Amino acid sequence: MxxxxxxxxxxxxxxxxxxxxxxxAIRQIAAEHPDVFCTVGTHPHNAAEEADVALETIxxxxxxxxxxxxxxxxxxxxxxxxxxxxxxxxxRKHIDAARRTGLPLVIHSREAEDxxxxxxxxxxxxxxxxxxxxxxxxxxxxxxxxxxxxxYVSFSGIVTFKKSEDFRELAAKLxxxxxxxxxDAPYLAPVPNRGKRNEPAYVADTARVVADARGIGLADLAExxxxxxxxxxxRFPAEAVGSVEGTAGL
Numbered sequence: 001m002x003x004x005x006x007x008x009x010x011x012x013x014x015x016x017x018x019x020x021x022x023x024x025a026i027r028q029i030a031a032e033h034p035d036v037f038c039t040v041g042t043h044p045h046n047a048a049e050e051a052d053v054a055l056e057t058i059x060x061x062x063x064x065x066x067x068x069x070x071x072x073x074x075x076x077x078x079x080x081x082x083x084x085x086x087x088x089x090x091x092r093k094h095i096d097a098a099r100r101t102g103l104p105l106v107i108h109s110r111e112a113e114d115x116x117x118x119x120x121x122x123x124x125x126x127x128x129x130x131x132x133x134x135x136x137x138x139x140x141x142x143x144x145x146x147x148x149x150x151x152y153v154s155f156s157g158i159v160t161f162k163k164s165e166d167f168r169e170l171a172a173k174l175x176x177x178x179x180x181x182x183x184d185a186p187y188l189a190p191v192p193n194r195g196k197r198n199e200p201a202y203v204a205d206t207a208r209v210v211a212d213a214r215g216i217g218l219a220d221l222a223e224x225x226x227x228x229x230x231x232x233x234x235r236f237p238a239e240a241v242g243s244v245e246g247t248a249g250l
Contacts (some may be wrong), residue, residue: 002033005200009222011035013200014233016072016106018043020053023061030066035240037233038188040064041071044108047082047090058097070098071106072134075119078110091119098129103129104232107151113142124149130234132232135184140170147178152232154180157190157198160209166167172213180232181207181225 002013014038017026023040030038040061044051054198062070073094075087082090098105116138123129132152136143143153154175157233171179181203189198190205204218211221230238 001199001201002036005203006035007205010200010203011226012229012236012240013037013070014039014068014236016145017041018072018090019046019171020050020058020061027064027066027249035241035242037066037068039071039106040067041069041073041094041106042090043072044074044076044087045079045081046166047087049082051082051086051090055093055096058094059100062097062101064105065235067103068233069104070101072108073105074108075112076108076110077112077115079137084115088115088119092123095119095123095129097124098131098222099127102130104152105129106134107131108134109138109142111138114136117145119141120146120151121149130232132180134184135188136167137169140166143170143174149176152180153176153230154182155210156182156184157188157194157202157206159213160190160206160215161194162170168209168213171210172215176214176224177228177231179210179225180228181210181221186210 015026015029015036017023017036017040020042026038030036040058071094094105099197132154133146134154135152135156137158155171158164158196159171183198183200183203187198189196190202195203207221208218211218230236
């Protein structure tokens with residue numbers, strides 16, 4: 001899978017942790033590949049089962065040089081697998097971890113736009129942190145409120161879907177220095193592979209659609225999103241992008 005992605009120009013990878021208690025397995029993937037790094041955090045689906053994970057535990061694991069981000073954490077009101085107040089508490093804990101470590105927070109938000117924005121704005125008032133609204137699938141207002149407080153917005157395969165005109169329009173309008181593209185594997189494979197298991201190679205298809213929406217070439221978009229990713233995930237070593245022969249940053 002990594003070989004296929006590298007062959008399409010993907011030059012660096014971040015594998016996302018969704019349960020702190022399973023961090024070691026995620027870290028092992030990063031340890032085995034020079035161009036793969038990881039995050040540490042609790043997905044909102046798992047907030048109830050990891051509500052007792054201490055901030056100190058997250059901070060300790062985040063000290064690992066293979067960790068380049070916090071999360072993914074946030075709010076998911078579509079499934080409500082965890083009580084909303086518990087999701088909010090765990091979300092704020094991860095924001096605090098991002099603030100203390102200086103690592104970016106990877107934010108999950110589904111059908112929770114107002115509460116997500118309110119928590120982010122409230123927490124930003126307590127002290128600055130960096131973050132990305134990952135796999136953006138919310139109303140444009142959340143993206144703009146995020147941009148207003150200095151966050152990034154990342155587009156997944158959703159932006160390639162036929163009925164995603166609104167997301168393509170948003171991708172065209174957001175500030176150039178605040179956009180990213182991503183895989184969100186194993187779900188949401190972009191056209192022309194929609195319905196298949198998603199994998200990192202397909203991020204090139206997402207990037208092409210975002211480039212078209214912005215009226216620029218794919219190479220220019222790749223250069224832009226790579227620079228943005230390295231600025232946001234500032235612990236990800238630039239030399240690891242394309243560290244495997246034949247790859248380049250995307």
